[in-house]
Amino acid sequence: MAKSLLIISRQAPWSGPCAREALDVALAGGAFDLPLGMLFLDDGVFQLAAAQQPDALQQKNLAANLQALPMFGVEELFACAHSLARRGLADEALNLPVQVLDDAALKALIARFDQVVTL
Amino acid sequence: MSTLTVGDRTIALDKDGFLLDLQDWSPEAAQALAAQEQISLTDEHWEILNVLREFYAQYQLSPATRPLIKYTALKLGADKGNSPHLNRLFNGTPAKLAAKLAGLPKPTNCI
């Protein structure tokens, strides 16, 4: 049985490479059939905002790429309730079907996975 | 860098034979690319190429093998979305070769 990996993505989408790198780890792991989870934490929850239009930035569309996670077998998707609330995203529609977890549930989530990496 | 001749047009390819500019794709370009791989495109090929182009339009990336199979099964049913069928149509490397013929970038997570 392959070890499960939780990827914690905690950077905003358009200003640096971290959000892209976290997604690339998830897509590559998914392509290899690894049991993966992905948690959006801190500024990482900004990746989940609906209706983002990065075309003018001339970057690959991370928000569109994120939608492919379930196709790559990454279906365990989570977001931190506290991070969403602080950023005014708690009541908004998000672009991914994430489970929103409170701190206690996040502790249990991190404990459940064999390996964790935070990007 | 190599090129592909389609009718009276010359299209630039990268070192692996993928289109450098995705805007250069046309059904005729797909046929020319397929001919280079000794493949004659049938309706069975075309429905997969269309599924791939749909995948790219939706997700802005090229699928690895597993998501290609999953997405094809979703769109065309399990009798099409399975690896024997896709391997048979695309010389055993469906994610890479079908992406090339569909005018998509080379898949980065390809096994």
Added chain:
Amino acid sequence: MTTLHVIAHSPFGDQRLASCLRLLGADDGLLLCGDATYALKAGSEPLQMLQAANLGPRLFALAEDLQARALDGTQVIAVDYPAFVELSLHYDKVNSWL
């Protein structure tokens, strides 16, 4: 399963430490290295946060990083690199906050 959380970034102007403390399980450990050790600066806000979290024997810092920055290591368990390696084996996994 237990986790050793490792933070290397300065706690000033970044959420890593605050978020880590919120998500730290009851049996998890926290190791500060590099600029994260500035969290131990006497009189600083991050130190208050750490004291409030009351991690006791679950809070570690890399000794050489404390020494280089003239930071007080009496509030933590100061470890050298061999002890760091031992710690990472003691916990089920290591979560590096990159």
